[in-house]
Amino acid sequence: MAAAHHRGFLSPRPENATTMMKTNKKSALTPRGCQVLLASLPLLLSACGGAGDAPSPAPVPAPAPAPAPAPAEAKALKVALLPDTQGGGSNVSVYPMRALLELYKQQKVDVVLVVGDLAENGSAAEYRQWREVAEAYKPFMTFLPIMGNHDNKGMDQDWHDLVADFIPADAEHMSGARNKNYAVLRNGVLLINVSYGWMPFAYDFVEQTILKHKAKARHIVLQTHNSFVGNKYGLLRERIVEGYKSEEGDVAFKAVYDKYRKLLAEHEVVYVSGHEHLYARSLIRDPAQRNFMQIVSGSASYKGYENRFGEHELVQNTLMLKARTEATGTLDVNASILDFKDDVLDFKAWYAEHSVMKNEDGPKELAQPKWQLFDRFRRSAARCEKVVFPASFPVEIQRNNAYDTNYRSSPCPSPQGVSARVLDGENLTFNRHDTRSRTMSAEAGKTEAANNREMLSLMQRYMFVAHESWRPNLNNSQRARLIKVGTPEEEVEVRATTIDLKKQLILSWEAKAEGTVSEVLNVSGTAGQGGTYIDPYGRSKDIRASTGLPGSLGDGSEQGKRPVQLPSWASGSWILAADGQGDPFVLEFSLPKDGKPEQLMLARQDPVSGAWRPVATTACLSQRAYVPAFLLGTPPDVAASCSLVEGVAGYDAAKKAFWLRSPREGRFALIARP
Structure with missing residues (x-):
C-alpha cells in the first residue's frame, strides 16, 4: 500500500497530487469517511490511519503565480565598416584606422567589417602593424576581416596567422576557403564575408548560407572587397564588359551575375565593399526591377581615388557619392555604422577631413577628428520605397516610366491597418558630380568582345542607356561611344559627364512608441543632400553658377547641365541638418478604423529630446482638404498668428486623414489630442 501511495506522487501531472493534498488538509474526515474513500483514493490512506507505519507525505505548497512575461528584449547589433587601410610603401595607414576605431568604440559598435586591403603589400610586417592598432579595440568589438587585392600580394600563411584569432570560433567557413569566405550570425543579423576574387566562385556558398539562416536573420549584409557596380572598378565592368x-x-x-542580383534583391541584402577609396551608396536593380543597397565604404587610406565611370544607369541609381583625392590638398577618412534593432536598420555615415598623407606626418587633425554626418537612411521591414529624380532635366523629355521628380507616393499601409503616403513635394535640393573620361578596347580572340563595336554593345547591354528620344539618358547624350573609328587607334570611350544624384524616399512603419496611439511612421530620403558639386577628384564647384560637362543636359543635345537655383532651405554643404530639414513634402496620415479626429492629433518626434510634439494646435489645424497651392501657401482658415514651426497641417474629413506640409523628415505618429 505504501508503494501505491508513493505512485500517487509520481504522477505525470504533479499538480493533481498537490490539489488532492490541499483537499485532504481541509477535510475533517471521520473513520467511516476514510473507509469510503479508501477504495477510490489510496493516496489518502495515511490520513485515515491506514497503511501501517508508512510516513505521511509532506504537504506540497501551491505554486506561485507565474510572473507576467517580460517584454521581449530587442535584438540589436551595431555594425561598422573599416575601409581600406593600405598606407603606401609597406605600411598600414595607422592614424585614420585608429581614429575610426576610437569613434566606433565611443559609439559602442559590436562588429567591424574589415572590407579588405588591410595593407599595401600583404606582408607579415604590415599585418603586425595592423594588429597593433586593432588589438587595443579587440576587447570592445569583433573584427571580421576579408582579403583585398593588395592582401593577395602576400602569402596565405601570413593572412591566416593574422586573422585566426579575430574570426569568431562559430563562423561558418566556405569549403576550401577557410578564413577567406565565412559567415557569422549575430542577434538576427547574418554577416557574409567574401574575399577579393572569390565572388565568381562563392555564389553557392552565399545562397546556401542565406537559405539556411533566413528564418533567423532579419537582416543580411554581404561584405566583399570589390563593388558589384563601381565608379572606378566594379565586378560588372571588369568581369563582363571587359x-x-x-x-x-x-x-x-x-x-552568376543575374543570379546574384535576384538573390540579393529578393532577400534585401545590403552589399558592402571597399577598393574604390571613395564613398558611394546606390541601389542596384535585378531583372524584375527590385533593388538591393550597395555601400562602397570610402577610404581610411593615405590616397583617394577619382570618379571614373559614374552611375551605371541601366542597373543603378546613385544616392550619395563623395570623393576626395590628394588633388584637393586633403583627404577624407570615412566612417559608417549600420545600427540594427529588431527589423529596423538605421544607417549613418560620417567623414573627417585631414592632411595626413603618411605615417611620418603624425596624427595632425586625426588626433581630434571633426566627424561630419553626410549620409543617412532608416528603414524597417514594413516599408514602401520610391526613387525620386532631381528636378534638373528638361521637362519636355519623355519620362520613360521612371523619371519622376516628385515625392508623391502610393498609400503605404501599416501592419495594423493605418495608412500614410506623400501627397506632394519636389526634389529641388540635390548633389552633383563630374566623372572623367576613360577609354578601353577589345582584343580579338582574348576578350569576350571580338571588336570595339561589340564592346560598346556590351556596355549598352549592361551599363549605360543608349540615348534615344523615347529612352533618354539623363547623364549624357553619348554616354559611351566609339572614337577614332576605322583607325588603328580606335577605342571605346566612356565620356566625361555630369551626374545629379537621385534620392530614395522610404516610408517605414515601426511599433507604437511611448506616448503614441498609432504605429510610428519614419519618413527618410527628402533631406539627404544639400546642393554640393564636385569634379572627379573631389574639388568643389558651384552648382549655382557652373554648367555641367558637354552632353550632360539629358535632352540628346551637346548642352551641359544647367546651373541650379537652390531653394532657400538648401545648405550648399555636405553636412546634414540634425533636425532633418530638407525639401518640404506633404504627408497624409490616416486615422485608425475607429479613430475620432477630435481625440487625436498628428505629431512629430523631436530628434533631440524624443518628445512627441503636435504638428498644430486645434485652432491652427486647417479643415480644408489638401490642394497643390498649399505646398507653398497657407490655407485661408489658418490664422497668420499660428506657429508654423512644424509646418502647415490640416484634416481632410472625407479621407479621415491628417495632412502636413513638413519642412523636415523624421518620425510621425498619432497622439491623444492635448
Missing part, C-alpha cells in the same frame, strides 16, 4: 575568355573568374561571374 571580360577575358581566358579568365576563369570572368567566365564564372558572367554565369
Whole structure:
C-alpha cells in the first residue's frame, strides 16, 4: 500500500497530487469517511490511519503565480565598416584606422567589417602593424576581416596567422576557403564575408548560407572587397564588359551575375565593399526591377581615388557619392555604422577631413577628428520605397516610366491597418558630380568582345542607356561611344559627364512608441543632400553658377547641365541638418478604423529630446482638404498668428486623414489630442 501511495506522487501531472493534498488538509474526515474513500483514493490512506507505519507525505505548497512575461528584449547589433587601410610603401595607414576605431568604440559598435586591403603589400610586417592598432579595440568589438587585392600580394600563411584569432570560433567557413569566405550570425543579423576574387566562385556558398539562416536573420549584409557596380572598378565592368575568355573568374561571374542580383534583391541584402577609396551608396536593380543597397565604404587610406565611370544607369541609381583625392590638398577618412534593432536598420555615415598623407606626418587633425554626418537612411521591414529624380532635366523629355521628380507616393499601409503616403513635394535640393573620361578596347580572340563595336554593345547591354528620344539618358547624350573609328587607334570611350544624384524616399512603419496611439511612421530620403558639386577628384564647384560637362543636359543635345537655383532651405554643404530639414513634402496620415479626429492629433518626434510634439494646435489645424497651392501657401482658415514651426497641417474629413506640409523628415505618429 505504501508503494501505491508513493505512485500517487509520481504522477505525470504533479499538480493533481498537490490539489488532492490541499483537499485532504481541509477535510475533517471521520473513520467511516476514510473507509469510503479508501477504495477510490489510496493516496489518502495515511490520513485515515491506514497503511501501517508508512510516513505521511509532506504537504506540497501551491505554486506561485507565474510572473507576467517580460517584454521581449530587442535584438540589436551595431555594425561598422573599416575601409581600406593600405598606407603606401609597406605600411598600414595607422592614424585614420585608429581614429575610426576610437569613434566606433565611443559609439559602442559590436562588429567591424574589415572590407579588405588591410595593407599595401600583404606582408607579415604590415599585418603586425595592423594588429597593433586593432588589438587595443579587440576587447570592445569583433573584427571580421576579408582579403583585398593588395592582401593577395602576400602569402596565405601570413593572412591566416593574422586573422585566426579575430574570426569568431562559430563562423561558418566556405569549403576550401577557410578564413577567406565565412559567415557569422549575430542577434538576427547574418554577416557574409567574401574575399577579393572569390565572388565568381562563392555564389553557392552565399545562397546556401542565406537559405539556411533566413528564418533567423532579419537582416543580411554581404561584405566583399570589390563593388558589384563601381565608379572606378566594379565586378560588372571588369568581369563582363571587359571580360577575358581566358579568365576563369570572368567566365564564372558572367554565369552568376543575374543570379546574384535576384538573390540579393529578393532577400534585401545590403552589399558592402571597399577598393574604390571613395564613398558611394546606390541601389542596384535585378531583372524584375527590385533593388538591393550597395555601400562602397570610402577610404581610411593615405590616397583617394577619382570618379571614373559614374552611375551605371541601366542597373543603378546613385544616392550619395563623395570623393576626395590628394588633388584637393586633403583627404577624407570615412566612417559608417549600420545600427540594427529588431527589423529596423538605421544607417549613418560620417567623414573627417585631414592632411595626413603618411605615417611620418603624425596624427595632425586625426588626433581630434571633426566627424561630419553626410549620409543617412532608416528603414524597417514594413516599408514602401520610391526613387525620386532631381528636378534638373528638361521637362519636355519623355519620362520613360521612371523619371519622376516628385515625392508623391502610393498609400503605404501599416501592419495594423493605418495608412500614410506623400501627397506632394519636389526634389529641388540635390548633389552633383563630374566623372572623367576613360577609354578601353577589345582584343580579338582574348576578350569576350571580338571588336570595339561589340564592346560598346556590351556596355549598352549592361551599363549605360543608349540615348534615344523615347529612352533618354539623363547623364549624357553619348554616354559611351566609339572614337577614332576605322583607325588603328580606335577605342571605346566612356565620356566625361555630369551626374545629379537621385534620392530614395522610404516610408517605414515601426511599433507604437511611448506616448503614441498609432504605429510610428519614419519618413527618410527628402533631406539627404544639400546642393554640393564636385569634379572627379573631389574639388568643389558651384552648382549655382557652373554648367555641367558637354552632353550632360539629358535632352540628346551637346548642352551641359544647367546651373541650379537652390531653394532657400538648401545648405550648399555636405553636412546634414540634425533636425532633418530638407525639401518640404506633404504627408497624409490616416486615422485608425475607429479613430475620432477630435481625440487625436498628428505629431512629430523631436530628434533631440524624443518628445512627441503636435504638428498644430486645434485652432491652427486647417479643415480644408489638401490642394497643390498649399505646398507653398497657407490655407485661408489658418490664422497668420499660428506657429508654423512644424509646418502647415490640416484634416481632410472625407479621407479621415491628417495632412502636413513638413519642412523636415523624421518620425510621425498619432497622439491623444492635448
